[in-house]
Amino acid sequence: METVKLTIDNKEIEVPRGTTILKAAKELGIEIPTLCYMDLHDLNIENKPGGCRICVVEVQGRRNLAPTCSTKCEPGMVVKTHTARVLNARRTVMEFILSDHPKDCLICPKSGTCELQDMAHRLGIREIPGQEFAEMSTYRKDTSPSIIRDLDKCIMCRRCETMCNDVQTVGALSAFNRGFQAAVGPAFEQNLEYSSCTYCGQCVAVCPTGALTEVNHVPQVLKALNDPTKTVVVQTAPAVRAALGEEFGMEPGTLVTGKMTAALRALGFDYVFDTDFAADLTIMEEGTELLDRLSRHLKGDKTARIPILTSCCPGWVNFFEYYYSDMKDVPSTAKSPQQMFGAIAKSYFAEKIGINRKDMVVVSIMPCLAKKYECQRDEFSVDGNPDVDFSISTRELATFIKQANIDIRNLHDEEFDSPLGESTGAGVIFGNTGGVIEAACRTAYEIFTGKKLERLEFTELRGMEGVRSATLDFDGTPIKIGIAHGLGNARKLLDDVKNGKSEFTAIEVMACPGGCIGCGGQPLHHGNSDIIKARAAAIYTEDRKKPLRKSHENPFIIKLYEEFLGKPGSEKSHHLLHTHYFDRKDKILVKK
Amino acid sequence: MVSMAKFFLEFTVEESCGKCAPCRIGNKRLHELLGQICEGKGKLEDLDRLKNMSLVIKDTSLCGLGQTSPNPVLSMMENFREEYLAHVNDKKCPAGQCKSLMKYIINAENCVGCTACARVCPVNAITGERKEVHLINQEICIKCGACFEKCKFDAIYIS
Structure with missing residues (x-):
């Protein structure tokens, strides 16, 4: 490999050709401050528009200062990172940026986790000269079911654009207007609700300021909890337990299942249940659908569409409803675990404890922002009463726990309530990319072959590559599985399906990189993939700790079918647990 | 400049x-x-x-x-x-370009009290009786220069 030698702050270093000054300096232990720059190494994507100009340094012989994030090392370069000229420029540019940013840090939802705030602190900015007569760029606020855009706080780092266009290929966000009025938003300056946005929340996860935040549903939940006429039921998604601890200073990958359950009970929820139970139920329905389609396909039935696509991820559902609306018959019709849980809680469970569904409030704790939109969909309600009333994110739960003076670190572990809190390891791994299909295979194998599955962990389905494939041997029948996480990767597999080139039997898609553990509502990971990997490992640990690890062995699922649903795929199941898809382009009205 | x-x-x-x-x-x-x-x-x-x-x-x-x-x-x-x-x-503009920094002033020696300036002033900043020296109220004046153009006796100058 060709290398170049250069000097940074009087230290010599040799780096491969093409390395940026920023990375070379990092190797020397010199942390050059950056603001707009974002490095997602595992996705091979960097956001470096060179827009903030905070990372500038002096390069000998160069007329002006060089932005390190996008300047490559050249042989013999002499770089100085902290001369008076550099420090003054960095400070002045930061003053420029702050002069066009609201100063309401005390009441900003991003306060404490804001990268702009951190940078102002790091650079020691204490006053902004000329603020008294400085005009501020301003733009109307946009509230969608999941995401709030407050462009007054946008600093034009363009990270959201990179996530939306390059990683997710959703194409909802791009820059518009020029100069001081420049801003980022959907085409024709529409609101997010009228764009191709899938509410995956990846833009929120990378936004350095409070320009993109989630809609806060904690006040509504608090109101329900204080209403004596309501029975409040909570469900927690598998990915939440692997990340919630981070908000309380615990190491990434710390499992807080028991503490989280105790905290939810302390918050006053009447029943603390687990979405993992509904995940097991999803496997029963989706697995049955898979086997039904597969056996019909093997018999030569042309109407049986293969591959089958998973439908657990609402961001992904929004994506194919918009971009692949002609393929509505390909995904499984099974609802997502969140909605299955809501449907069962407000029918089977409400009946069991003898209350009307209108007196029950179902709250879900999700890593996901698209779930907020999903639970508001019309088809998931009965007579205007939604199956799931409110969905709050992991971050929202963390603030809720803090507000309620609960010291989660010192709580004793508690168990979920029965029956909707009982789950198997298969339900837990739903939080990881590859997890849904692995869980489905554990059940499908046994039902399809009639044999006991000896090797439970399909390690070939695990990993962090964007698109993965593996062929499983179902007792002589090869089952080809495709897995994609990140909507950009999903698009690659979907295009093959559209063109009839796909060889897969089943494809699992999760909208966010890493799966639910890397969702937009999780504690911010600032592009650090080690945190995602630690969360994934925690989920697999939880799976291994479970005595039962196959969904169809969950005794409460068996009981649910015996007492209430009949069998997987029955008429009642179809009514409660399956859904249909729309062409979302029809739903997007052009707002005049 | x-x-x-x-x-x-x-x-x-x-x-x-x-x-x-x-x-x-x-x-x-x-x-x-x-x-x-x-x-x-x-x-x-x-x-x-x-x-x-x-x-x-x-x-x-x-x-x-x-x-x-x-x-x-x-x-x-x-x-x-x-x-x-x-x-x-x-607080002066030597080039006479910055309106906020300049003043239109009536030179008492040249003013004959013809009232032409008072009539043309769009904001009624100029007061004075006929055949008497007029006065521009600087608080009201918007520095439009209309009086300056109108005066036939070079009685108005820019400071």
Whole structure:
């Protein structure tokens, strides 16, 4: 490999050709401050528009200062990172940026986790000269079911654009207007609700300021909890337990299942249940659908569409409803675990404890922002009463726990309530990319072959590559599985399906990189993939700790079918647990 | 010269694409500060700020627009520094370009009290009886220059 030698702050270093000054300096232990720059190494994507100009340094012989994030090392370069000229420029540019940013840090939802705030602190900015007569760029606020855009706080780092266009290929966000009025938003300056946005929340996860935040549903939940006429039921998604601890200073990958359950009970929820139970139920329905389609396909039935696509991820559902609306018959019709849980809680469970569904409030704790939109969909309600009333994110739960003076670190572990809190390891791994299909295979194998599955962990389905494939041997029948996480990767597999080139039997898609553990509502990971990997490992640990690890062995699922649903795929199941898809382009009205 | 620099900045603020912060926000702030000086609200230390902001914008902007946009400010400050000083120290505009800093004044010796100026004033800032010396109320005057144009006796001058 060709290398170049250069000097940074009087230290010599040799780096491969093409390395940026920023990375070379990092190797020397010199942390050059950056603001707009974002490095997602595992996705091979960097956001470096060179827009903030905070990372500038002096390069000998160069007329002006060089932005390190996008300047490559050249042989013999002499770089100085902290001369008076550099420090003054960095400070002045930061003053420029702050002069066009609201100063309401005390009441900003991003306060404490804001990268702009951190940078102002790091650079020691204490006053902004000329603020008294400085005009501020301003733009109307946009509230969608999941995401709030407050462009007054946008600093034009363009990270959201990179996530939306390059990683997710959703194409909802791009820059518009020029100069001081420049801003980022959907085409024709529409609101997010009228764009191709899938509410995956990846833009929120990378936004350095409070320009993109989630809609806060904690006040509504608090109101329900204080209403004596309501029975409040909570469900927690598998990915939440692997990340919630981070908000309380615990190491990434710390499992807080028991503490989280105790905290939810302390918050006053009447029943603390687990979405993992509904995940097991999803496997029963989706697995049955898979086997039904597969056996019909093997018999030569042309109407049986293969591959089958998973439908657990609402961001992904929004994506194919918009971009692949002609393929509505390909995904499984099974609802997502969140909605299955809501449907069962407000029918089977409400009946069991003898209350009307209108007196029950179902709250879900999700890593996901698209779930907020999903639970508001019309088809998931009965007579205007939604199956799931409110969905709050992991971050929202963390603030809720803090507000309620609960010291989660010192709580004793508690168990979920029965029956909707009982789950198997298969339900837990739903939080990881590859997890849904692995869980489905554990059940499908046994039902399809009639044999006991000896090797439970399909390690070939695990990993962090964007698109993965593996062929499983179902007792002589090869089952080809495709897995994609990140909507950009999903698009690659979907295009093959559209063109009839796909060889897969089943494809699992999760909208966010890493799966639910890397969702937009999780504690911010600032592009650090080690945190995602630690969360994934925690989920697999939880799976291994479970005595039962196959969904169809969950005794409460068996009981649910015996007492209430009949069998997987029955008429009642179809009514409660399956859904249909729309062409979302029809739903997007052009707002005049 | 100050208003000339402001005029050039108006163009770059308009033409900035908005990608990099120093050009997008910096030019705007430069323009605003020049505006303050033109209005007589500038302080001596603002000149240092003006120079520093200009140099940083030049040093850090992404493209040629931002790298050159403060040049008029810098060169005028160097070559016509006394004009800038007159603006911030004496609150005067030697070139008579900055409206906030100039005054229309009636010279009592030349004024014959024809009332032409009072009749043409759009804001009724001029008072005085016929055949007597008139007076411009500086609080009301908007410096439109209509009286100056109208006066046939060269009785109105700019201070």
